[in-house]
Amino acid sequence: MPTVTVTTRDGRTKEITAQSGRSLMENLRAGGIEEILALCGGCCSCATCHVYVEDEWLGALPPVSDDEDDLLSTSGARQSNSRLSCQIRITDALDGIAVTVAPED
Amino acid sequence: MREVRFASGHAYTYGDLIWTAGGRARALPGAHVIRSLADVDALRSQLSHAHRILIVGAGYIGLEAAAVLTKLGKQVTLTEAADRVLSRCAAEPLSRFLEAEHRARGVDLRLSTPDVEAAGFDLVIAGIGIEPNADPLLTAGAEGGDGVLVDDHCRTTLPHVWAAGDCALHRNPFGPDRPIRIESVQNASDMATTIARALTGQPQPYQAMPWFWSNQYDLRLQTVGLSHDHDEVLVRGDPATRKFAVIYRRNGRVIALDCVNNVRDYVQGRALIESGAELAVADLTNPDLPLKSLLES
Numbered sequence: 001m002p003t004v005t006v007t008t009r010d011g012r013t014k015e016i017t018a019q020s021g022r023s024l025m026e027n028l029r030a031g032g033i034e035e036i037l038a039l040c041g042g043c044c045s046c047a048t049c050h051v052y053v054e055d056e057w058l059g060a061l062p063p064v065s066d067d068e069d070d071l072l073s074t075s076g077a078r079q080s081n082s083r084l085s086c087q088i089r090i091t092d093a094l095d096g097i098a099v100t101v102a103p104e105d
Numbered sequence: 106m107r108e109v110r111f112a113s114g115h116a117y118t119y120g121d122l123i124w125t126a127g128g129r130a131r132a133l134p135g136a137h138v139i140r141s142l143a144d145v146d147a148l149r150s151q152l153s154h155a156h157r158i159l160i161v162g163a164g165y166i167g168l169e170a171a172a173v174l175t176k177l178g179k180q181v182t183l184t185e186a187a188d189r190v191l192s193r194c195a196a197e198p199l200s201r202f203l204e205a206e207h208r209a210r211g212v213d214l215r216l217s218t219p220d221v222e223a224a225g226f227d228l229v230i231a232g233i234g235i236e237p238n239a240d241p242l243l244t245a246g247a248e249g250g251d252g253v254l255v256d257d258h259c260r261t262t263l264p265h266v267w268a269a270g271d272c273a274l275h276r277n278p279f280g281p282d283r284p285i286r287i288e289s290v291q292n293a294s295d296m297a298t299t300i301a302r303a304l305t306g307q308p309q310p311y312q313a314m315p316w317f318w319s320n321q322y323d324l325r326l327q328t329v330g331l332s333h334d335h336d337e338v339l340v341r342g343d344p345a346t347r348k349f350a351v352i353y354r355r356n357g358r359v360i361a362l363d364c365v366n367n368v369r370d371y372v373q374g375r376a377l378i379e380s381g382a383e384l385a386v387a388d389l390t391n392p393d394l395p396l397k398s399l400l401e402s
Contacts, residue, residue, distance in 0.1 A: 043325070046318070071372060
């Protein structure tokens with residue numbers, strides 16, 4: 001099963017054993033990362049599952065859709081490596097991916 | 106003494122009490138409701154034997170249930186007492202659009218139908234709203250009525266008793282000049298944050314922009330702001346394209362937007378509401394002009 005490394009807002013890093021086929025957001029929530037609010041439940045309707053993806057992994061991800069792009073633009077903390085974690089489906093190919101929880105807006 | 110006594114006989118004392126009791130779905134005899142996980146589990150356990158399903162009430166719950174059950178291949182009849190769907194929370198252009206979408210997918214939608222006739226249906230679902238759970242606080246002397254009244258830090262009028270979510274009657278900075286209740290995830294989450302901040306010595310009044318969403322079929326509806334007491338409704342874009350927005354104004358200012366398959370207007374509309382700017386109708390209703398650009402000019 002793929003492993004996800006996540007850095008929370010207090011700077012601590014945690015490894016999560018992820019389930020392929022589920023979104024990164026669902027995996028983070030299941031892994032106890034409560035800073036990921038994911039208020040809309042993962043239907044790309046808010047921006048409360050915002051993470052920064054370590055640059056080397058960006059290319060392995062599906063492209064940012066127009067909707068995701070618009071929602072990310074609502075965040076004052078957006079960076080070039082910003083993604084909504086609900087829009088990333090975990091696969092074996094993403095084993096080892098590292099993300100950081102973006103600051104709260 | 107600060108004490109809560111339960112019917113079971115248990116009693117708890119408290120320093121502060123946070124009341125987040127939500128609401129209870131209004132019931133119809135013999136009908137399922139959709140409120141809790143247990144409600145949905147109970148509904149699901151009956152679904153395999155049910156083909157003809159009656160849904161009473163065309164609010165968000167009724168419409169979303171109709172969409173899900175239709176997609177599952179069920180034969181859905183949706184009845185609504187009012188003469189349009191979402192009559193309590195949206196303007197007519199959105200109602201008419203959603204009615205056509207549901208009918209096009211086979212929902213037998215019956216408007217202006219207040220009487221429930223369950224004969225001939227395998228299963229009935231009631232989506233006719235909730236009653237706030239606030240009675241114990243009101244009995245204890247808290248101010249309120251349709252919910253328990255809270256101030257901008259979510260304090261009730263009882264000392265050391267706080268309330269948040271569906272049951273909390275409050276004056277919303279984006280709403281009308283009277284206390285209202287908001288039944289939404291956003292409201293529950295941000296009110297809870299407001300209480301947590303106050304209790305941890307970092308008080309910040311509840312001033313979050315209200316937002317809401319509803320997914321039906323491939324339609325993504327997103328709402329920002331509160332449309333209460335609007336005096337003008339504008340349609341931005343052509344509903345026939347299945348991508349448009351309904352704009353609500355009060356005294357010339359944009360107070361809310363319902364956006365269908367239109368994340369951009371939802372996102373940029375938020376800034377429009379925050380700005381309080383008075384903008385030309387011709388600009389607001391021109392979908393080729395980004396809403397953002399209206400604030401820059």
